[in-house]
Amino acid sequence: MTAVAxxxxxxxxxxxxxxxxxxxxxxxxxxxxKMFCGCAxxxxxxxxxxxxxxxxxxxxxxxxxxxxxxxxAIRIGLALDCQVAEWCRFARKNYFYPDMPKNFQTSQYxxxxxxxxxxxxxxxxxxxxxxxIERAHMEEDTGKSSHVGGASGRIHGAEHSLLDYNRAGxxxxxxxxxxxxxxxxxAPEIARAYVTALRxxxxxxxxxxxxxxxxxxxxxxxxxxxxxxxxxxxxxxETKNVNSFRSIERAVRFExxxxxxxxxxxxxxxxxxxxxxESTGETSSGRRKEEAExxxxxxxxxxxxxxxxxxxxxxxRGTLPEMPWERRRRVQEQWGLSDEELRDLVNAxxxxxxxxxxxxxxxPSEARSWWVAYLSQRANERGVELAELSxxxxxxxxxxxxxxxxxxxxxxxxQVIDGVLEDRGEPDxxxxxxxxxxxxxxxxxQAAVDEALAAQPDAAEKIRGGKVQAAGAIVGAVxxxxxxxxxxxxxxxxxxxxxxxQ
Amino acid sequence: MSTISRDEVxxxxxxxxxxxxxxxxxxxxGQLDVIxxxxxxxxxxxxDEIPPTSHAVPVTNVFRTDEVxxxxxxxxxxxxxxxxxxxxxxxxxxxxxEA
Ligand SMILES: [Zn+2]
Numbered sequence: 001m002t003a004v005a006x007x008x009x010x011x012x013x014x015x016x017x018x019x020x021x022x023x024x025x026x027x028x029x030x031x032x033x034k035m036f037c038g039c040a041x042x043x044x045x046x047x048x049x050x051x052x053x054x055x056x057x058x059x060x061x062x063x064x065x066x067x068x069x070x071x072x073a074i075r076i077g078l079a080l081d082c083q084v085a086e087w088c089r090f091a092r093k094n095y096f097y098p099d100m101p102k103n104f105q106t107s108q109y110x111x112x113x114x115x116x117x118x119x120x121x122x123x124x125x126x127x128x129x130x131x132x133i134e135r136a137h138m139e140e141d142t143g144k145s146s147h148v149g150g151a152s153g154r155i156h157g158a159e160h161s162l163l164d165y166n167r168a169g170x171x172x173x174x175x176x177x178x179x180x181x182x183x184x185x186x187a188p189e190i191a192r193a194y195v196t197a198l199r200x201x202x203x204x205x206x207x208x209x210x211x212x213x214x215x216x217x218x219x220x221x222x223x224x225x226x227x228x229x230x231x232x233x234x235x236x237x238e239t240k241n242v243n244s245f246r247s248i249e250r251a252v253r254f255e256x257x258x259x260x261x262x263x264x265x266x267x268x269x270x271x272x273x274x275x276x277x278e279s280t281g282e283t284s285s286g287r288r289k290e291e292a293e294x295x296x297x298x299x300x301x302x303x304x305x306x307x308x309x310x311x312x313x314x315x316x317r318g319t320l321p322e323m324p325w326e327r328r329r330r331v332q333e334q335w336g337l338s339d340e341e342l343r344d345l346v347n348a349x350x351x352x353x354x355x356x357x358x359x360x361x362x363x364p365s366e367a368r369s370w371w372v373a374y375l376s377q378r379a380n381e382r383g384v385e386l387a388e389l390s391x392x393x394x395x396x397x398x399x400x401x402x403x404x405x406x407x408x409x410x411x412x413x414x415q416v417i418d419g420v421l422e423d424r425g426e427p428d429x430x431x432x433x434x435x436x437x438x439x440x441x442x443x444x445x446q447a448a449v450d451e452a453l454a455a456q457p458d459a460a461e462k463i464r465g466g467k468v469q470a471a472g473a474i475v476g477a478v479x480x481x482x483x484x485x486x487x488x489x490x491x492x493x494x495x496x497x498x499x500x501x502q
Numbered sequence: 503m504s505t506i507s508r509d510e511v512x513x514x515x516x517x518x519x520x521x522x523x524x525x526x527x528x529x530x531x532g533q534l535d536v537i538x539x540x541x542x543x544x545x546x547x548x549x550d551e552i553p554p555t556s557h558a559v560p561v562t563n564v565f566r567t568d569e570v571x572x573x574x575x576x577x578x579x580x581x582x583x584x585x586x587x588x589x590x591x592x593x594x595x596x597x598x599x600e601a
Binding site: 031032033037038039040046047048049050051052053055056058064065066067068069070087089094096098146147148149159160161162163164165294296298299301303304305306307308 | 517518519556557559561562563564565566567568569570571572573574575576579580582587588589590591592593594595
């Protein structure tokens with residue numbers, strides 16, 4: 001464990017080194033069945049109830065490729081601007097570890113199904129950075145092991161391990177970037193933004209659940225440093241177990257600082273896998289990286305090659321939905337957003353929610369204001385994602401509708417939304433339960449207006465003289481007097497009428 | 503022509519989790535040499551225009567429709583396990599690796 005005091009300051013790291021990143025993202029496809037057998041591809045089932053001779057690696061069992069998984073792989077490749085192989089094979093990756101009962105993982109080696117593409121990643125300030133895609137290949141997930149006897153279920157000190165093979169054989173796509181250079185201080189941010197963009201893309205395509213918390217989207221971050229002014233890449237480490245977007249950013253940042261500290265001390269970087277600890281924000285040494293040839297890859301004899309015809313590829317290209325970046329451009333145009341407004345919307349992860357609220361009948365500007373401002377703040381306070389708040393776009397649209405009809409003021413609307421967030425039912429139920437009502441009785445409002453005008457004779461005089469902007473002060477006083485329960489629009493009308501301006 | 507060393511045999515044995523004695527290293531190095539030499543003779547007849555072949559039949563694109571089929575019951579699945587615990591396969595602890 002490296003003490004914090006020994007670790008180099010981030011700015012100092014950047015003065016001396018250029019970071020190089022490589023990101024490997026594993027995506028579990030949401031097909032009905034596994035990659036090579038008809039077992040259900042299902043998260044959370046009872047242990048060892050989604051298994052068969054193929055995924056348990058029993059002698060004589062033969063795999064057959066899931067056609068839907070191949071289609072998804074090609075579609076993902078097309079969405080990532082990749083070439084689709086004319087011909088490619090599966091390969092056996094041999095290793096001995098009980099999470100693969102076959103003693104090998106069926107993967108692809110030097111013939112990935114798609115290769116050479118890129119993804120434009122929008123950063124927090126709205127700038128775009130293109131991340132090159134080296135390849136994406138098909139493989140199968142491993143079983144899940146738990147370790148018994150050691151502390152906290154980790155392997156150190158464990159007495160034995162228990163295996164559940166429900167996940168063994170689940171279709172997996174591994175997407176590998178080209179080395180990401182020239183990122184400088186933004187390397188950690190780019191790593192996070194890339195995985196986020198990939199998540200959004202895959203979700204819009206409906207090919208995966210892309211749940212980092214459930215492991216259907218997993219990221220390994222390769223980091224190395226090149227001393228300023230030198231060329232070539234330094235020795236890299238691969239940090240695994242990074243399972244949130246924020247963790248990706250933190251892990252890359254920590255590795256840059258740790259490696260820089262070692263290099264400054266004249267120490268060498270060990271090529272190894274490292275583990276990220278969410279609680280400390282640090283990485284720790286895992287295992288030394290096995291060289292590729294140690295897996296003794298060879299073409300899988302039990303599966304025939306895949307040769308996607310160009311007709312098939314073009315047909316699949318036709319099934320691609322609107323891409324997230326196309327959608328952003330369309331929404332910006334339709335809703336008349338500035339670049340900054342669009343950026344805020346995207347950064348708040350509010351685009352889908354706002355769109356759904358608009359679909360439910362709200363105006364884009366009202367919907368945007370609720371989600372990006374008020375509800376984002378509520379989500380922050382609760383430490384949850386915006387989408388995890390217990391309020392639906394339809395409920396927000398209903399509240400906006402009530403405001404539009406003058407039945408709620410903005411202040412009351414917030415009370416209603418808070419009630420919904422507290423799981424107290426639909427907006428109308430909260431309104432009924434709390435007796436929330438806009439003061440719309442003109443006679444009581446009129447009294448409040450008269451009172452306010454009498455209290456501010458100067459303002460009243462100005463309005464009578466035609467300076468209608470002075471009405472704001474009177475409206476404010478009335479709103480205050482009615483504790484925000486009055487309809488400001490109606491109050492204004494009454495004020496102007498009382499002063500002979502309407 | 504010896505192409506494979508004792509060290510390489512030991513390395514491969516390690517990767518394959520095979521216990522190989524010192525005597526056996528020499529035996530297997532010699533035997534593997536014979537095998538490699540035999541395979542190398544294939545290279546003598548393979549001309550440039552013949553691509554490396556991994557599959558004997560000229561068949562591609564064999565796919566299965568994405569429909570769930572019944573597999574094994576949990577009892578059947580665990581029947582062959584050397585040991586079980588909590589409906590899972592129980593194996594000796596795994597050394598030197600994190601899962
Ligand atoms: Zn199966």
